Every structure is written in structure tokens, then in C-alpha cells.
Amino acid sequence: MSSNPIELDIAIIGGGSAGMALASKLDNLSAAVFEPKTAAERDSSWALWAQPEQLEQLSPAIRGSWDKWRLIDHSGEVIHQSNEYRYTSLSSGQYLQHCEASLKDSVNLVRAAVDDLTAEENGGQFSADGQAYKAKTIYDSRPPIMGDNSLxxxxxxxxxxxxxxxxxxxxxxxxxxxxxxxxxxxxxxxxxxxxxxxxxxxxxxxxxxxxxxxxxxxxxxxxxxxxxxxxxxxxxxxxxxxMAAVQPQNTQVPTIGAAGGSVRLSSGYAFSTIQAQMATLAEAISAGEREVPAPFSRRLIFMDRVFNRALSAQPDRGVGLFMATSKALDAEEFARFMLGNAGAMEWAKVIMAMPKWPFIQAALRQVFKND
Ligand SMILES: Cc1cc2nc3c(=O)[nH]c(=O)nc-3n(C[C@H](O)[C@H](O)[C@H](O)COP(=O)(O)OP(=O)(O)OC[C@H]3O[C@@H](n4cnc5c(N)ncnc54)[C@H](O)[C@@H]3O)c2cc1C
Known part of the structure; x- marks a missing residue:
């Protein structure tokens, strides 16, 4: 390994959804994002409920977009049609390429895996492809560790x-x-x-x-x-x-994306949350702050955990829970609910549609963590 580390203001470990979204918004400081895989090697579908301005921003990566979506079970289907949101599928490879093309001159993409990470306050030292690096701040987005028996x-x-x-x-x-x-x-x-x-x-x-x-x-x-x-x-x-709490690969440095808890626990959706979180973080960085904003409110995390407890306790009720949620809400409410942006009225409608006793039991268990 080279003995003189390259010094960086910001190092982003992992150039996936979060890492590249953040890297593409940084300017005026020396930064690098470290990612061993090419965008083409990372091609899958990432979907979200998008509003018109987002559709425009994401247009280079859009593979399909629908104003109608549905849920179906043996008793029938619920179809939502929205004037405000389109359910939109992106090519993750094209999205990552688009971010890569938007990187400013001061931000490098290093096509290598990071190892030997030693944390020092918010930053630390590490190596990639035989080169040593030292960064004042590190944002780690390597995939988190999930429990073997977790939801x-x-x-x-x-x-x-x-x-x-x-x-x-x-x-x-x-x-x-x-x-x-x-x-x-x-x-x-x-x-x-x-x-x-x-x-x-x-x-x-x-x-x-x-x-x-x-x-x-x-x-x-x-x-x-x-x-x-x-x-x-x-x-x-x-x-x-x-769909349960995760453990980052390194607990000493700040985490972003899925590693930082940006996956909505009750649905598995993360893309929109990561976009919003990275936009806020980039603004904070340009104002001299380095702290990662929380992806979700504590209330939302609590409600999602209650939902998942109810689901885990009685998986055979799962179909009914999702169908009841979609029936209780109209298209716009459903999109906001899935995005994690539901207001009190939408939550009230969902709670009213749920079977009460399993949710009361799940809420009590979540509060007292007695299982
Ligand atoms: C197949 C799939 C489909 C999904 N579909 C959706 C969807 O439709 N809608 C939605 O909202 N969410 C979806 N998700 C959930 C979530 O949006 C994605 O997981 C998203 O990619 C999370 O972004 P991230 O940046 O946290 O992690 P990732 O995008 O996984 O990025 C982490 C990066 O770290 C890199 N890495 C690993 N080790 C190292 C190392 N040692 N050094 C440097 N880099 C390293 C990896 O190569 C990877 O590119 C999907 C997830 C998967 C797996």
C-alpha cells in the first residue's frame, strides 16, 4: 500500500442509490465515492411514486410509468388511478450512470472496494485498490448486515x-x-x-x-x-x-442509505426516502454541517414496527392487511402512505381499517418489547 494517503474532505463508501445520489450533489470540496461495480453490473428495477417534477429529474432512467396500480386477492381487486402520482420504474443502471455523468470535477469515482477501514471521529483511514486514503468525513453505504431470521x-x-x-x-x-x-x-x-x-x-x-x-x-x-x-x-x-432493524458494517462512521435505516420497514421501499435524505444532507454539507438527517420520524418507525409485529405474529392475515390498507385510501393517499408521507387523517383511515386486537397486542409488545 502507498504510504502517503490521499486526503479527502468526504469519502463515500458504496456508489449505489444513496452514495451516487449524494456524490452527484456535492461541489467545492474534495470528495470521492468508492464503488467496485459498474452501473451496468448493478442493473435492476427501482420503483417509486413520482410527482411531475421528479419525473422530469429522473427521466434519463425511467423504464415505465403508470397512473394506475392495483392489488388483487381471491375476492377481487382494488385499482387506484392518480392525477398526482405516477408509479414509476427506473433502470438502476441508467440512474447510476446519470449520477456518474453529473459528478463535479472535485468529486472522483474510484472503481474499487474499500477495506481496512479505521474510524477516527466522523472520518477515518482506509485503503482501496492498494492506495491509502484519509477522509475528514466518511459516509458508509455498504449493504447492512441483516439478521438470519429477521423479517x-x-x-x-x-x-x-x-x-x-x-x-x-x-x-x-x-x-x-x-x-x-x-x-x-x-x-x-x-x-x-x-x-x-x-x-x-x-x-x-x-x-x-x-x-x-x-x-x-x-x-x-x-x-x-x-x-x-x-x-x-x-x-x-x-x-x-x-424489514427489521439492520446493523451497519462499521458502527463507528456515519451511515447513509439502507445501511442507515432508510428502508421503510413495512414496505421495503427506500428509493424516495434516500433521494430526499441525500438532498437534505448535500444542502447541510454545503452549509458546513456533516450530520446525516434521520430518514423517518420516530412515529413512523414505531407504526411500521407495530405493523411488522402484527404481520409476523399472524402471517396469514397479511393479505387482508394490505388489501384493507388499499381499500381504505384513495390513490393519492395510498401513494403518500407508501412514501411515508401520510398525514394524521390517512393514518386514522388505515388504523380504522385494521383488525384491532392483533394491532393492540403488537403495539403493546413494541412498547414493552416483551417478546
Ligand atoms: C434488487 C432490488 C430491488 C429494489 N427495488 C426497490 C424499489 O423498487 N423501490 C425502492 O424504493 N426500493 C427498492 N429496493 C430497496 C432499496 O431502494 C435499494 O436496496 C437501494 O439500492 C438502497 O440503496 P443504498 O445506496 O443504501 O444501497 P446500494 O444501492 O445497495 O449500494 C451499496 C453499494 O455498496 C457497494 N459496496 C459493497 N461493498 C463495498 C466496499 N467494500 N467498498 C465500496 N463499495 C462497496 C455495493 O457494490 C453497492 O453498489 C430494492 C433493492 C434491491 C436489492
Missing amino acids: RQHFVGWEISTKEPITDADIATLMDFRVDQSRGLHFIYVLPYSDRHLLVESTMISNQLEDKDWYRNAISQWLADRNIQMQSQLREEYGVIP
Whole structure:
């Protein structure tokens, strides 16, 4: 390793959603983001409810955008149509490339993994690709450690083309629960990029990961049940998203993104929260502050933990909980709720729609942590 460390004001470890969003907003200080993978190696779908100004900002990475979305179970479907929000799918690879192209001259992208990190106050020393670095502030976004038996959202997705045009190509299906529920809460997620081009994911919310073939079989079965014949499989993605508290890889330096608790615990959505958090952090940095803003209010974290406790205690109620939430809210309210921006009225509607006793038990357990 070189003996003279390169000195930086800010080092960002991990150039994913959070790291690149922050790096692309920094200016006028010496900074570097360290990321071993190329944007193309990181290609998957990141989706969010976007309003018009966000759609414009994210336009280089948008793969599809829908003003209608739905949830389905055996008893029927709830369709939301919004004038304000569009459910929008991004190519993460294109988003990361767009951020990379926006980096200012003072910010470098180092295509290497960080190791040997030694924390010193908010910063520290580390090496990457045999070079030593010393940074006054470090923001660490390396993926967090998830407990083996913790509640997680886990999925396999296939991007496919179809032999025949599909119906309802103008609606994003967020959750189709008409699938095997024997292993935990399970749904199919479908984004129709066109009437012959889809992303289809088999998603589980449970404590145990399945063998990848389990999700693949579920996708095949769902397609067969709808008589949708695949022309070709274009891509496969796999993901595991925490729905419980996580442990950062290094507890001594500030964390951002999923490592800093930016994943919404009850839904697994994180992209919008990370965008907002990184915009606020970049403004703080330009004003001379370095502290990472909290991603969520304490109330929201409490409510999400109660929801997850109720779900974990009685997973067979999961379908009903999500369907009841979507029925209780209109499209705009639902989008705000999923984004973590719901007001008191929206929360009141959701609480009224929930079965009371499981939630009272879950809330008491969360307050007294007696399990
Ligand atoms: C497949 C998938 C799909 C998702 N879809 C959605 C979605 O649709 N909507 C949504 O809101 N959320 C989604 N999420 C959740 C969340 O938005 C993403 O996980 C998001 O990428 C989190 O951003 P991040 O920056 O915290 O982590 P990441 O984007 O995972 O970035 C962490 C980076 O750290 C790098 N790294 C690892 N080790 C080192 C090292 N030693 N040195 C330097 N770098 C290192 C990794 O290569 C990685 O690029 C999804 C997650 C996954 C896994």
C-alpha cells in the first residue's frame, strides 16, 4: 500500500442509490465515492411514486410509468388511478450512470472496494485498490448486515417478452396474492413496460429465504395460469430487502442509505426516502454541517414496527392487511402512505381499517418489547 494517503474532505463508501445520489450533489470540496461495480453490473428495477417534477429529474432512467396500480386477492381487486402520482420504474443502471455523468470535477469515482477501514471521529483511514486514503468525513453505504431470521422482503424477478400482447398493459400490479401462501406472505408484482414486455417478480415477506427455483416456479405458474407465453427471458434479478432493524458494517462512521435505516420497514421501499435524505444532507454539507438527517420520524418507525409485529405474529392475515390498507385510501393517499408521507387523517383511515386486537397486542409488545 502507498504510504502517503490521499486526503479527502468526504469519502463515500458504496456508489449505489444513496452514495451516487449524494456524490452527484456535492461541489467545492474534495470528495470521492468508492464503488467496485459498474452501473451496468448493478442493473435492476427501482420503483417509486413520482410527482411531475421528479419525473422530469429522473427521466434519463425511467423504464415505465403508470397512473394506475392495483392489488388483487381471491375476492377481487382494488385499482387506484392518480392525477398526482405516477408509479414509476427506473433502470438502476441508467440512474447510476446519470449520477456518474453529473459528478463535479472535485468529486472522483474510484472503481474499487474499500477495506481496512479505521474510524477516527466522523472520518477515518482506509485503503482501496492498494492506495491509502484519509477522509475528514466518511459516509458508509455498504449493504447492512441483516439478521438470519429477521423479517425480509425477498424476490426473484424476470424481465420477459411475450409471444402475444397481454391485457391491462396500462396498470402496474403491485401485489397479486393469488399464489401459494404456504411459506409466508407471497405475491406477484408485475410491471408492464409495454403489452409484450414485462417485469414479473415473485416476492415473499417472511423470515426465511427460499431457494431461487421456488420463486422461479411461482413466476412460471403465475404466467401459465394466465396463459401468458414467454417469448424470451431478458434479465433476472434477485433481491433481499430488510424489514427489521439492520446493523451497519462499521458502527463507528456515519451511515447513509439502507445501511442507515432508510428502508421503510413495512414496505421495503427506500428509493424516495434516500433521494430526499441525500438532498437534505448535500444542502447541510454545503452549509458546513456533516450530520446525516434521520430518514423517518420516530412515529413512523414505531407504526411500521407495530405493523411488522402484527404481520409476523399472524402471517396469514397479511393479505387482508394490505388489501384493507388499499381499500381504505384513495390513490393519492395510498401513494403518500407508501412514501411515508401520510398525514394524521390517512393514518386514522388505515388504523380504522385494521383488525384491532392483533394491532393492540403488537403495539403493546413494541412498547414493552416483551417478546
Ligand atoms: C434488487 C432490488 C430491488 C429494489 N427495488 C426497490 C424499489 O423498487 N423501490 C425502492 O424504493 N426500493 C427498492 N429496493 C430497496 C432499496 O431502494 C435499494 O436496496 C437501494 O439500492 C438502497 O440503496 P443504498 O445506496 O443504501 O444501497 P446500494 O444501492 O445497495 O449500494 C451499496 C453499494 O455498496 C457497494 N459496496 C459493497 N461493498 C463495498 C466496499 N467494500 N467498498 C465500496 N463499495 C462497496 C455495493 O457494490 C453497492 O453498489 C430494492 C433493492 C434491491 C436489492
